Amino acid sequence: MTTFYTVINWLLVFGYWLLIAGVTLRVLMKRRAVPSAMAWLLVIYILPLVGIITYLLFGELNLGKRRAERAKAMWPSTERWMQDLKQCKRIFATENSEVARSLFKLCEHRQGMGGLKGNQLQLLTGTEDTLKALIKDIGLAQNNIEMVFYIWQAGGLVDQLAEALMAAARRGVSCRIMLDSAGSVAFFRSPYPAMMRNAGVEVVETLHVSLLRVFLRRMDLRQHRKMVLIDNYISYTGSMNMVDPRYFKQDAGVGQWIDLMARMEGPVTTAMGIIYSCDWEIETGKRVLPPPPDVNIMPFEQATGHTIQVIASGPGFPEGMIHQALLTSIYSSRQQLIMTTPYLVPSDDLLHAICTAAQRGVDVHIVVPRYNDSMLVGWASRAFFAELLEAGVNIHQFEGGLLHTKSVLVDGQLSLVGTVNLDMRSLWLNFEITLVIDDDDFGSDLARVQEDYIARSRLIDPQVWAKRPYWQRIVERLFYFFSPLL
Template sequence: MSTFYTVLSWLLVFGYWLLIASVTLRILMKRRTVPSAMAWLLIIYILPLVGIIAYLSFGELHLGKRRAERARTMWPSTAKWLNDLKSCHQIFSHDNSDVARALFQLCEKRQGVAGVKGNQLQLLTSTDDTLQALIRDIQLARHHIEMVFYIWQPGGLADEVAESLMAAARRGVQCRLMLDSAGSVQFFRSPWATMMRNAGIEVVESLKVSLLRVFLRRMDLRQHRKVVLIDNYIAYTGSMNLVDPRYFKQDAGVGQWVDLMARMEGPVATTMGIIYACDWEIETGKRILPPSPDGNIMPFEQESGHTIQVIASGPGFPEDLIHQALLTAVYAAREQLIMTTPYFVPSDDLLHAICTAAQRGVDVSIIVPRHNDSMLVGWASRAFFAELLEAGVKIYQFEEGLLHTKSVLVDGQLSLVGTVNLDMRSLWLNFEITLVIDDDGFGGDLARVQDDYIARSRLLDGKRWSRRAYWQRIVERLFYFFSPLL
């Protein structure tokens, strides 16, 4: 009997080390950044069982076998649709400003379509204005309403949007609503999901969170886009979830969330529609390719319309494109670079690009919230401040709520607005969307919004920051160690 237990114990030890060795080999064979690989290896060696479970759950980008197959099979029809769209020559622009040219060329090369022109574009900086405008557009919809949001939380004006959406479905408008399972957990626990389905709305819970799927799909992969499409003509996107901030995270201690949304009319709704169609097919298996734009879709003259390129990121979409786009935009800056983000945990390449821009004379400003709803990201972001300040970057800490706007403005001409945070999760993992606008008029509008944020912020003093408590530096470095995993 003692021999049996001896053999069994040796087999267990051998299996244990074989498991560690196999996971180590798996980490090394995956093409990833050295800091990320080292972080995972250290976690696995310090806390082997916890580390292995964490890595198998969150260490690789598993879309799931079924979704991955759908993503693979949808591309032939999507590519054909994009090719047919190119025959609508009148909607595409190939004339960009010097600061925007390289970025638009990158996006066209990697996504297959150029930026589209002749769009009307309006910035909405108030949640009330955004939701009221959305309600009006829903009430006027005639054919289709399609939405995707990371968070839909009942309460306040969000309920009025829900009521108007159900009324549209009852009068015969085809309504589709896709919400992230984790972000919209309160919505799916409320009566609203059943009420909407009973009204005729197709409601889809995207990327369901379940312990049964923990090793089959990466559980922290999230549908982070915020998009509304109406009649293949009106589109919304930006940083705002479908929430009324007066009813949202009131106990978080960070104040109301401050967001920015863009409302658009024109052919950009069609290019955003193909992104929605891909998301819908990956999640449901159903194909809903949007109609191609007709000849009357450009009511705005080229001189008064905006040129917009749409960048989609996430599994199944061009890999690393949003990261490349941000790097290209930062390196294109010659005079001024302003960035706003609630979560600032950049890659080494992006951090280097920002610091280099400041060191070569660009006026660089980063606006972040002073108080963050994520303790991990809040501390990790501070680990980058010293290097940024030393390079000459101005860091503003927004004091009137949680600044949730994600925006980049380059030389007052090139704007990036959307759902992408300047952190690892947005850059490498989640389903995200960003608008790229080449227009000094829109740039001026965005600059006024950013100036308002700066007026409500406190400029971080480099000398005072260098004298912060030693324990704070230790905590910053501790969370910085986990930054490749955030």
């Protein structure tokens, strides 16, 4: 009997170390940043069983077998559609400013499509104005309305928008919305999904959260895009979720959320329609490609229109594209670089690029909220401040609420606006979207918004920061250790 238990004990020990060796091999074989691999290995070896389970849940970009097959299958038809679109040469820009040229070349090479010109573009800096503009456009819609959001929460003007959407569906407009299962959990527990479906709106819960699927798909992979498409001509995107900030997270202690949205008219809506169609097919298995733009209806010519490139990220899209775009933009800066983000947990490459820009004489400003709704990210962000300040970067802590705007402005000419936070989740994991705009007029508009943010912020004094309590430094470094995993 003793021999039997001894054999069982040795088999368990052997199986235990075989499991650790197998997971270690998976970590090493995956092409990932060294800090991320080292962080995972340390977690696995310090807390073996917990580390292994955590890695299997969150360590790899696992979309799920069915969605992965759909993502692979959709590209041949999508590429053919894009080739047909490129025959409409009139809508594509052939020239870019010096600061934007490298980024637009990168996007064209990796995404297969150049920047689209002749677009009208308007910045909406207030959530109330954005929601009212959306309600008006939905009321005038004639053919189709598509939406995708991470969070949809009822209350205030959002309820009026929902009514306008249901009214559009009742009058025959094709209405489809995709909402993230985790971000919109409160919405899916409310009466609204049933009400919308009864009115004729197609409502899809994306990346469904379920304990039964926890080992089949990465549960923290989220649909983080925010897009609205109307009649294949009008489009919106930016940082705003479908919430009225007066009714959203009022007990979080961070103030109202401050967002930025862009409203567009023109061919750029077609490019965003391609992204939406891909997302729709990955989630539902149904293929619905958008119609090509009417090239005869382009009232906003080059003299008054904007040139826009759209970058999409997430499983099925070019890997690391937004990370490359940010690096290219930062290294293109010569005079000034202004960045706003609610979550600052950059990769080593991004951190190095930002510091290098400041050290070579670029006037670099980063605006982050002073109070954050994520304690983990808030402390991890602070771990990067010392290195940034030492390089000469100006860090501003916004005090007028939770600054949720994601924007980059390079030399007043090249703008990036969208859903991407400067953290690992946005850069490498989630479904995201960013607009790249090459236009000094739009740059001036964005600069005024960013200057307003800076005016409502507190500039961190490097000398004061260097004297912060030692316990804070310990907490910062602790969360910095987990930054590759955030």
